[in-house]
Structure formats: structure tokens, C-alpha cells
Amino acid sequence: MKPHTIGEQIILPACREIVKIFFVIEAEQEILKIPLSDNTISRRINDMSEIIEQQVLNKLRDSHMFALQIDESTNLSGKAQLLVIVRMVVDDISENYFCCKTLPGKTKGEDVLKVLDEHFEHLSSVSLSWNNCIGICTDEAPSMIGSIKGFISLVKKKNSKIIFTHCFLHRETLMVKSLVSDL
Structure with missing residues (x-):
């Protein structure tokens, strides 16, 4: 990362x-007025992030009602991470990044649920509830998908009407792995 x-x-x-080549020399002086310090850029990135987050929350x-796409994986440093995409309908179907959280320890269903419950609580202004997850x-x-302590089983205790689907990208990956071994 740069x-x-x-x-x-x-x-x-x-x-x-x-600017010096295509415009007048005075325009070059205007370019020099653009604040590009590390702190300024960092602050602007944070400001834009907060604006986007607020738009998604609105x-x-x-x-x-909403649906979640969840993927947990371990990064290069060995930390388990949870990436969540949210889908919703407001005038049109919309899909947005929801969160990326570090999971404590192993990637157990209880850990995934706890992290998402905490994130729901953090977003109290939206009043997210598992009852609204379809x-x-x-x-x-x-x-x-574990039948007792898997994330889906634990969420279904909170909302039995949630529909579970298997990710197509994971299906494609599994298919490609089996095709490669057959060739």
C-alpha cells in the first residue's frame, strides 16, 4: 500500500x-495551492468514508429489509477477517460494502455472529435487527453452516425465516479445482 x-x-x-505545458504559467501556481500533506489526505479519506457510510446507512x-453476503478468510499475517456486503432495495436493488472486521481467534460461527451483533449495535441509528435480514x-x-454452532444455525435461532444460499463464486472455485485435476 502506497x-x-x-x-x-x-x-x-x-x-x-x-499544466505548464498545456496552460499558462500562472495556472501552475494554482496547482501548488492544492493541500496534499499526509494529514490532509488522510483526513479527506476519512471524511469521504464517513459520508459514504452515512449514505449506505440511510x-x-x-x-x-436486507440480505448479507459474508466471507471469512485468513489474511497473510494469519488474522481471521470477516468481509460483509449488504444488499437492499430502495427504488432499485443496491449492493454495498458493509464492513470488514477482524475475528478474534478462530473463525467459529459464534465469533462471526458476535462480531456482526456488535456491528449492528454500533449502527444503532439504523436499528438493524436480524428480523429484517431476509x-x-x-x-x-x-x-x-455447522448444524449446531455454525453461523447460519445461530442466526436462524434469531430469525427462522432467513434464506441461506451458497455463494456462486465459491461454487465456481470448487468446479475449477475439480476440472483442473481431471485435465
């Missing part, structure tokens, strides 16, 4: 040269 200072070190000098609040799409890892 540092935010790439703007000052690479992008700004390139912009100055482009849509979620207006939709009354579907969950995930892989068929034991931590997700």
Missing part, C-alpha cells in the same frame, strides 16, 4: 508539468 505522500512526491510534480434504514449468502465452511 503512502498518502505519493500525491506530494509524484502526482503534484507531474500535474505541474502538464439506504439501509429506508429499505427495512437472506445470507456464504461459503459452506463448517463455521458457517
Whole structure:
């Protein structure tokens, strides 16, 4: 991942040269007024992130029902992570990034549920409830579909009407693995 200072070190000098070639010299001075410090860029990224999050939460609040696509995996440093995409209908079907959370310890169904419950509580302004969740799409890892302590089983105790679907990308991956071994 590149540092935010790439703007000052690479992008700004390139912009100055482009502006100098295509426009008048005075325009180059205007380019120099653009604040590109690491702190400024970081603050702007955070501001944009908060605005986008608020827009998604407003849509979620207006939709009354939602579905989740959940994938848990372990990153290169060995930490288990949970990536969640939310789908909802407000005028049209919309799909948005919902959260990416680090899971404590192993990827057990209880851990996944606890992390999502905590995230729901954190978003109290939206009043998210498992009763409004109509579907969950995930892989068929034991931590997700286990009949007693799997995530789906635990969520179905909160809302028995939730529909579970297996992720098509995971199906494709499984199919490709079996095809490669046959060739």
C-alpha cells in the first residue's frame, strides 16, 4: 500500500508539468495551492468514508429489509477477517460494502455472529435487527453452516425465516479445482 505522500512526491510534480505545458504559467501556481500533506489526505479519506457510510446507512434504514453476503478468510499475517456486503432495495436493488472486521481467534460461527451483533449495535441509528435480514449468502465452511454452532444455525435461532444460499463464486472455485485435476 502506497503512502498518502505519493500525491506530494509524484502526482503534484507531474500535474505541474502538464499544466505548464498545456496552460499558462500562472495556472501552475494554482496547482501548488492544492493541500496534499499526509494529514490532509488522510483526513479527506476519512471524511469521504464517513459520508459514504452515512449514505449506505440511510439506504439501509429506508429499505427495512436486507440480505448479507459474508466471507471469512485468513489474511497473510494469519488474522481471521470477516468481509460483509449488504444488499437492499430502495427504488432499485443496491449492493454495498458493509464492513470488514477482524475475528478474534478462530473463525467459529459464534465469533462471526458476535462480531456482526456488535456491528449492528454500533449502527444503532439504523436499528438493524436480524428480523429484517431476509437472506445470507456464504461459503459452506463448517463455521458457517455447522448444524449446531455454525453461523447460519445461530442466526436462524434469531430469525427462522432467513434464506441461506451458497455463494456462486465459491461454487465456481470448487468446479475449477475439480476440472483442473481431471485435465
